Amino acid sequence: MVTLTSSTAAQRPDFAAIANWIKPNSKILDLGCGDGALLKYLQQKHRIFGFGVEIDDANVLGCLRNGINVIQSDLESGLSGFADNSFDYVILSQTLQAMKHTERIIREMLRVGREGIVSFPNFGHWKNRLQVIQGHMPVSDALPYHWYDTPNIHLCTLGDFENLCKQCDAKILERRVMKQDRPIRFLPNLRGKLAFYRFERQNKSPKSTQD
Amino acid sequence: MQDLNSVGIVIPQYVHIDKPLELKSGSTLNSYHLVYETYGRLNADRSNALLICHALSGNHHVAGLYADKPKSTGWWDNIVGPGKPIDTNKFFVIGVNNLGGCHGSTGPASIDPLTNHQYGAKFPIVTVEDWVETQAQLADHLGITQFAAVVGGSLGGMQALQWTLNYPEKIRHAVVIAAAAKLTAQNIAFNDVARQAILTDQDFYGGDYYTYNTVPRRGLRLARMLGHITYLSDHSMATKFGRDLRDGKFSFGYDVEFEIESYLRYQGDKFTDLFDANSYLLMTRALDYFDPANAYNGDLTAAFKAIKARFLVLSFTTDWRFSPERSRDIVKALLNNNINVSYAEITSAHGHDSFLMNDAYYHQLVQAYMNNIEV
Numbered sequence: 001m002v003t004l005t006s007s008t009a010a011q012r013p014d015f016a017a018i019a020n021w022i023k024p025n026s027k028i029l030d031l032g033c034g035d036g037a038l039l040k041y042l043q044q045k046h047r048i049f050g051f052g053v054e055i056d057d058a059n060v061l062g063c064l065r066n067g068i069n070v071i072q073s074d075l076e077s078g079l080s081g082f083a084d085n086s087f088d089y090v091i092l093s094q095t096l097q098a099m100k101h102t103e104r105i106i107r108e109m110l111r112v113g114r115e116g117i118v119s120f121p122n123f124g125h126w127k128n129r130l131q132v133i134q135g136h137m138p139v140s141d142a143l144p145y146h147w148y149d150t151p152n153i154h155l156c157t158l159g160d161f162e163n164l165c166k167q168c169d170a171k172i173l174e175r176r177v178m179k180q181d182r183p184i185r186f187l188p189n190l191r192g193k194l195a196f197y198r199f200e201r202q203n204k205s206p207k208s209t210q211d
Numbered sequence: 212m213q214d215l216n217s218v219g220i221v222i223p224q225y226v227h228i229d230k231p232l233e234l235k236s237g238s239t240l241n242s243y244h245l246v247y248e249t250y251g252r253l254n255a256d257r258s259n260a261l262l263i264c265h266a267l268s269g270n271h272h273v274a275g276l277y278a279d280k281p282k283s284t285g286w287w288d289n290i291v292g293p294g295k296p297i298d299t300n301k302f303f304v305i306g307v308n309n310l311g312g313c314h315g316s317t318g319p320a321s322i323d324p325l326t327n328h329q330y331g332a333k334f335p336i337v338t339v340e341d342w343v344e345t346q347a348q349l350a351d352h353l354g355i356t357q358f359a360a361v362v363g364g365s366l367g368g369m370q371a372l373q374w375t376l377n378y379p380e381k382i383r384h385a386v387v388i389a390a391a392a393k394l395t396a397q398n399i400a401f402n403d404v405a406r407q408a409i410l411t412d413q414d415f416y417g418g419d420y421y422t423y424n425t426v427p428r429r430g431l432r433l434a435r436m437l438g439h440i441t442y443l444s445d446h447s448m449a450t451k452f453g454r455d456l457r458d459g460k461f462s463f464g465y466d467v468e469f470e471i472e473s474y475l476r477y478q479g480d481k482f483t484d485l486f487d488a489n490s491y492l493l494m495t496r497a498l499d500y501f502d503p504a505n506a507y508n509g510d511l512t513a514a515f516k517a518i519k520a521r522f523l524v525l526s527f528t529t530d531w532r533f534s535p536e537r538s539r540d541i542v543k544a545l546l547n548n549n550i551n552v553s554y555a556e557i558t559s560a561h562g563h564d565s566f567l568m569n570d571a572y573y574h575q576l577v578q579a580y581m582n583n584i585e586v
Contacts, residue, residue, distance in 0.1 A: 027549070051546070051552075057555075057572050060553075061576060061579055063553070064583070068553075070553050070554070073556075081539055081542060083543075083547055
């Protein structure tokens with residue numbers, strides 16, 4: 001068990017970054033959870049009680065094989081199956097940029113969770129900017145797709161995301177910007193490849209998204 | 212050809228239970244018997260028992276074959292057997308015919324020991340809760356103190372759910388497939404039309420047709436035809452039958468012309484040879500009455516407070532009789548109680564009947580869940 005956890009941490013520095021923010025024994029909802037690898041990692045490291053949400057059949061099956069609770073559902077239709085304030089953390093790991101209803105999912109995360117954690121590839125990274133200046137849509141290890149086959153329809157920079165948080169009444173509690181497994185503190189919007197944010201509701205009582 | 216993944220030849224067993232059963236309706240059955248089958252072996256710690264609950268027309272013969280009857284394959288043989296998703300090398304699997312049924316357990320066609328005549332109309336209405344009580348008696352008889360899992364589809368899924376409410380300590384996992392925490396008005400409506408077909412058949416005699424050596428065939432046949440329509444999807448019917456005509460042209464009458472008519476009549480006729488009309492009435496009523504939230508002002512979350520089991524809930528996209536929404540109601544109430552639950556919505560063209568079909572994703576899900584159950 002221990003070896004698996006440490007090897008996962010080495011292979012997935014983004015998991016380790018998220019795990020640093022998670023309090024032990026907390027209740028977690030992981031949106032777009034894939035085969036449940038992050039939840040399994042958090043379970044082993046922090047004894048969390050977790051549920052994943054996933055739409056893809058192969059991933060749902062992967063979760064069951066990993067012994068992870070999973071709810072097969074489309075994030076684009078919101079989180080109506082989950083009650084207000086019912087999770088300590090709602091995680092959206094590298095999925096935001098592929099969602100149609102970006103703003104709605106942030107609001108839903110704020111409704112369902114006491115805190116939200118989002119990670120996404122930083123479009124403001126200098127190599128991306130360079131490729132755009134050279135006249136092309138960026139292709140990189142963090143954004144490995146071509147413009148015509150990418151699932152990433154809502155790419156953003158750190159600044160863009162922070163503006164969205166303001167608009168959604170989300171108060172940013174912590175930010176971490178990384179390049180592979182190294183934290184980037186100097187010029188993060190230029191040098192960081194992957195951004196992590198931890199946020200909560202500006203106003204603590206959950207706002208219903210019925211309106 | 213011998214199926215290596217079959218449990219092989221099976222023999223039904225009987226248990227007579229003398230402990231009076233106080234039914235939800237208020238009446239009491241002083242004694243009754245249950246017919247059941249088992250597959251696999253109960254392990255030394257008795258921790259690998261798995262109960263399969265049947266749906267409306269099912270029975271205890273879940274898997275395997277009867278000797279000298281090559282067509283007698285059990286109704287869920289595609290999922291239960293050695294190496295199959297419900298693996299009889301791992302689990303001690305039990306199938307039981309519900310009380311009130313017509314395949315060997317005490318039911319309306321059985322002899323009432325008080326009168327020495329068949330019960331007929333006198334057989335009391337039984338509910339899902341009552342069935343769970345009888346299944347718990349069977350578990351006692353077999354020396355099982357806790358089920359590793361209780362599994363069921365449709366009405367069987369309701370029983371698996373009821374197990375977690377009646378006996379939270381006696382069940383570790385519930386697998387609830389194509390079920391609901393209560394029937395919708397539309398669903399009850401279908402049941403009522405089916406019952407009306409039987410109740411208004413001239414051969415029904417108020418339920419005492421055994422005395423007259425007849426059966427309400429027309430009523431039961433219609434009931435089954437109607438039910439069958441609701442178990443399929445528009446799409447599967449269109450694909451299988453379309454508007455195909457048996458003779459390629461209209462005959463301008465009311466005999467069987469369309470293939471779908473032929474199919475439904477065949478299904479209806481076949482069913483009347485296999486099933487008792489009184490049992491059909493009773494099973495559909497049990498479906499209607501099932502509503503664990505009713506005692507909690509309709510609050511399913513409150514009804515689920517005592518649950519300790521872990522859940523796998525499955526639904527099928529084209530199932531309109533027990534739609535995915537109804538499964539999601541169950542999942543939501545479980546989540547509200549911090550119960551471990553996984554839910555999958557399986558894309559299938561076959562409507563409610565999907566739960567009996569051999570779909571790769573569906574069976575892989577069940578297998579993956581079962582593999583992680585500790586015994």
